[in-house]
Each structure stands twice: as C-alpha cells, then as structure tokens.
Amino acid sequence: MLARTAMGDRAAFGDLYAATSAKLFGVCLRVLRDRDRAEEVLQDVYVRIWNRADRYRVNGLSPMTWLITVARNLAIDRLRSDRAAARRIEPDAPVGDTETLADPGPGPEAQAMAADERAAVLECLGQLEPDREQAVRRAYLLGDSYAELASAFDVPLNTMRTWLRRSLMKLRECLAQ
Amino acid sequence: MSPTGDIGDDDRALAAEYALGLLDPTEARAFEARMAQEPALREAYAEWAEAFIRMEPDDSVSPPPGVWAGVQARLFADPRPRRRWLGWVTALGLAAAVVAFVAVQTGMFQPSEPDFRAELTSDASPLRIVATYASAEGTLNLTRVGGTGPAAGRSHELWVIPTPDAAPVSLGLLDAGEGLTVTVPEPLRGAMPGATLAVSDEPEGGAPGGAPTGAILAAGTVSEL
Numbered sequence: 309m310l311a312r313t314a315m316g317d318r319a320a321f322g323d324l325y326a327a328t329s330a331k332l333f334g335v336c337l338r339v340l341r342d343r344d345r346a347e348e349v350l351q352d353v354y355v356r357i358w359n360r361a362d363r364y365r366v367n368g369l370s371p372m373t374w375l376i377t378v379a380r381n382l383a384i385d386r387l388r389s390d391r392a393a394a395r396r397i398e399p400d401a402p403v404g405d406t407e408t409l410a411d412p413g414p415g416p417e418a419q420a421m422a423a424d425e426r427a428a429v430l431e432c433l434g435q436l437e438p439d440r441e442q443a444v445r446r447a448y449l450l451g452d453s454y455a456e457l458a459s460a461f462d463v464p465l466n467t468m469r470t471w472l473r474r475s476l477m478k479l480r481e482c483l484a485q
Numbered sequence: 486m487s488p489t490g491d492i493g494d495d496d497r498a499l500a501a502e503y504a505l506g507l508l509d510p511t512e513a514r515a516f517e518a519r520m521a522q523e524p525a526l527r528e529a530y531a532e533w534a535e536a537f538i539r540m541e542p543d544d545s546v547s548p549p550p551g552v553w554a555g556v557q558a559r560l561f562a563d564p565r566p567r568r569r570w571l572g573w574v575t576a577l578g579l580a581a582a583v584v585a586f587v588a589v590q591t592g593m594f595q596p597s598e599p600d601f602r603a604e605l606t607s608d609a610s611p612l613r614i615v616a617t618y619a620s621a622e623g624t625l626n627l628t629r630v631g632g633t634g635p636a637a638g639r640s641h642e643l644w645v646i647p648t649p650d651a652a653p654v655s656l657g658l659l660d661a662g663e664g665l666t667v668t669v670p671e672p673l674r675g676a677m678p679g680a681t682l683a684v685s686d687e688p689e690g691g692a693p694g695g696a697p698t699g700a701i702l703a704a705g706t707v708s709e710l
Contacts, residue, residue: 318561319652319696325553326650330545337546347552354556367520368531373538384506429539447505448537454507472507473498480497483536 310371314361321358328372329354332379339383339451349386353379384451432482440475447472492525500529504537553649554681554704562609562701599626602710603682605703606631612641612702614659616682617710623669623677627659632702635660635686642687643667644697647676658691659684680707 309327312320332353336346356378364374433441439461446452446460458468492500502508503516520527599617606613613631618624627643635641640660644653656667669677685692686699 322652325556329552329649330547331541333548333552334544334546335541338542338544347548350548350552351555351559354552355559358556358560367527367534369534373534376538376541377534381506426539429536433540445540447507448540449542451506469507473502476498476501477494479536480501 310357310361310364310375313358314364321354321361324357325354328375332375335376335379336383338449339380339387345386345390346383349383350379352382356382380451387451388453428483432479435482436475436478440471443468443472444475444479492523492529496526497529500526501533504530504533548649549706550646550649550679550681551706553646554683554701554706557683557701558607558609558704561699562607599624600710601678601707603705603707605682605684605705607701607703609700610702612684614684614703614705616705616707618669618677618707620674620677623671623674625656625667625669625677627665627667629659629664635689638689639699640687640689640691641684641702642691642697644683644685645669645673645677646681646683647673648680651676653683653697655691655695656682677707678709681705682707 309320309324313324329350333346333350336349336353337343340346340349357375360378364371367374369377433444436444443457443461446457452460454465454468454472457472458465461468463471499508499516503513506513508516516526520530598621599619601618601620603616603618604613605616611632612629614627614629616625616627618626640658642658643656643665645656646653654673656669657665659665681704683697683704684702685697686702687697688699692698
C-alpha cells in the first residue's frame with residue numbers, strides 16, 4: 309500500500325489510512341495525551357506520508373516502522389513546541405506522570421510484528437535495572453527529552469545521558485545474543 | 486538484531502539516541518548528514534528503530550472521521566491540475582466496486598422533518614453547503630449557501646464516506662440550481678450519523694469511474710440536530 313501510495317495512488321492511500329490510522333492515532337494520543345492535538349497531528353502525519361511516501365526506503369526501515377516513526381516524530385515535535393510555549397508562561401510545568409508506563413504486557417499486537425522479536429526486546433528491557441528500564445520506556449513511548457528524564461529521575465542531565473547510553477548498549481548486547 | 490559493520494559503541498549509542506529523538510536539533514542534523522554518507526550508521530539507526538518499535542503497546546484508537554476528511558481537503562482540494570493524476574486513474578477500477586445505486590430526485594417531493602445536519606466547508610474553496618438529513622426516510626437535502634456552482638464543463642459531485650475506512654460512495658450531482666434532495670440508499674442509512682459528506686470537482690456528468698477524481702471542495706460530518 310505504501311509503495312502504491314508513493315506512486316500517487318489515492319485509493320491505495322485510502323487503504324493505507326484504513327489499515328494504519330488507528331495505530332498511528334494511538335501513538336499520537338500516547339505522546340500528546342490530548343485528543344484535539346492528537347487529531348491535528350494525525351492529519352499532519354498523513355499529509356507527510358502522502359508527500360514523502362516515495363522516500364521511506366531511504367533509511368532502510370520497514371513500512372510500519374517508517375509510518376510509526378513519522379507519527380511519533382511529529383507528535384514529539386508538537387509536544388516539545390507546545391511545552392516550550394507553556395514553559396514561557398509557567399516555568400515549573402510538570403513533565404507528566406510515570407504511572408501510565410506500566411509494562412503493557414505481551415498482549416496481541418495489532419501490527420504484524422513477530423511475537424518472538426517483541427518478546428526478546430521486552431525480555432532484554434526487563435534485564436535492565438527498573439529505573440533505567442523505565443527511562444528507556446519513557447524516552448521511546450512518551451518522547452521525553454534528556455532534560456525531562458533528568459528532572460523525572462532527579463539526576464543531573466549529564467548523568468542521565470551517561471545512564472541512558474549505558475542502558476542502551478546493554479540492551480544491544482542482550483539483543484545481539 | 487544482527488551485528489552491523491565496524492562502527493564503534495559511541496556511534497551505535499548516538500544512532501540509538503537519534504532514533505529515540507534524544508539529540509538536540511543541531512546534533513540531530515549533524516547525525517543525519519553523517520547518515521547520508523555512512524551506510525553503516527544508517528544500518529545501525531534502522532536496527533534501533535526496528536528494535537524500539539517492539540516496545541509499541543497495542544494502543545490503537547480509531548480516529549474520528551473528520552481527520553480523514555481534513556487530510557483529503559488539505560492534500561486534494563488544490564484547484565491546480567493534478568500531477569499525480571495518472572496514478573489515480575489506474576485506481577478508479579478498484580473503487581468502482583463500491584458504487585451504490587442512488588436515487589436522485591430534484592425537488593420531486595417534500596422532505597420530512599430533518600434530525601441530522603452537516604455543514605460542508607473547506608479552507609481551499611469558498612463553497613459552503615448546508616445539509617439536513619431526515620433519517621426516518623433517508624432524505625438528504627442540500628443547500629449551497631456560499632461559493633458558486635461548477636465551472637462550465639465541470640460538475641460538483643456529492644459523496645458520502647460512511648466510516649473513515651470506507652471508500653466514498655457517490656450520492657449524485659449538485660449541478661442544478663442551489664439545492665439538491667437525495668434519497669440515501671437503504672444500506673447506507675444506518676451509517677449516516679457521523680458519516681462524512683464531501684463535494685468534489687469532477688468532469689461534466691460526474692466522476693467516470695465512480696470514485697472522486699478531482700479536488701475536494703467542501704466536506705463536513707453529519708451530526709444530530
């Protein structure tokens with residue numbers, strides 16, 4: 309569908325929307341936690357998908373990963389520009405709570421993701437210390453920046469970065485096995 | 486994840502930070518510039534992106550129909566000629582299967598009491614149409630309250646998009662005068678509340694393949710009165 313969308317096939321684009329919009333809306337809602345803004349960003353997401361469908365292969369991502377990445381990136385951009393605007397008014401704006409980040413568990417995936425690959429990533433995440441696992445999850449799922457993570461975990465920014473980079477390398481070692 | 490080329494841990498961690506969106510804008514642009522030159526870095530990024538995607542929870546939520554109408558209005562409500570026109574023509578065959586038989590009667594009977602309404606607008610066109618719908622009889626009444634009728638040799642075609650996932654179904658042409666009364670076919674009536682109505686610019690006589698080919702000039706959602 310993405311390949312045909314890249315050729316300017318509007319029917320394929322409609323099919324692509326039907327097949328993927330619920331997942332991408334979920335991504336926007338998760339990051340933005342605001343229905344109106346998530347709807348606005350979801351429009352931007354599909355406008356960008358239509359305009360850039362011919363370029364998705366450039367980075368070697370699978371189609372679904374590319375689509376989720378477009379949605380996640382636009383949602384995070386919006387989140388950060390809104391937060392920057394909010395901080396100008398209210399310097400101590402909270403970065404959000406961590407309770408919503410419970411392990412989603414291995415429930416059935418809407419997308420065609422190999423269950424064992426998913427299990428491997430969750431397994432390797434589980435091998436990190438709990439707060440570091442939480443930091444990686446926050447970074448991916450909520451799009452937290454280093455500054456936001458440092459404030460959430462109450463450590464200096466540089467410490468946060470060292471921490472996270474180390475956790476990521478551990479994650480990679482585990483996944484490579 | 487399979488091991489990649491001969492890049493160091495630092496670059497591998499950088500690729501992960503880029504994939505997570507943790508780099509500041511300057512660092513991110515610099516990383517992108519390097520990725521364009523270094524296939525191993527690109528590969529490392531793709532591996533991370535594919536790994537992180539496995540954290541995705543099953544949190545799908547269907548968006549409201551207005552989102553799809555908005556996307557279409559933003560992308561296809563451009564009055565200039567379509568450069569992607571050829572690709573679209575090949576798609577017409579696919580959509581032909583969903584064309585429903587529609588009874589179009591212009592002013593042949595009095596509509597019953599409407600209980601739904603929709604306002605069809607778009608930023609890209611002055612066309613503005615108010616629709617009322619009487620669900621008991623499936624009577625849809627449209628009145629043009631802004632903009633003008635179709636240009637010479639063109640037609641304005643009315644479509645209903647029952648759900649965001651569904652293909653548009655033609656409800657007829659808006660050519661004559663300022664208004665139109667349409668009897669919505671039985672199978673579509675249940676889907677009318679919350680459906681999207683849209684008007685597209687088409688060749689005279691309507692879209693030849695039964696699916697919209699031209700710009701969406703106005704769109705709106707059917708809501709209860």
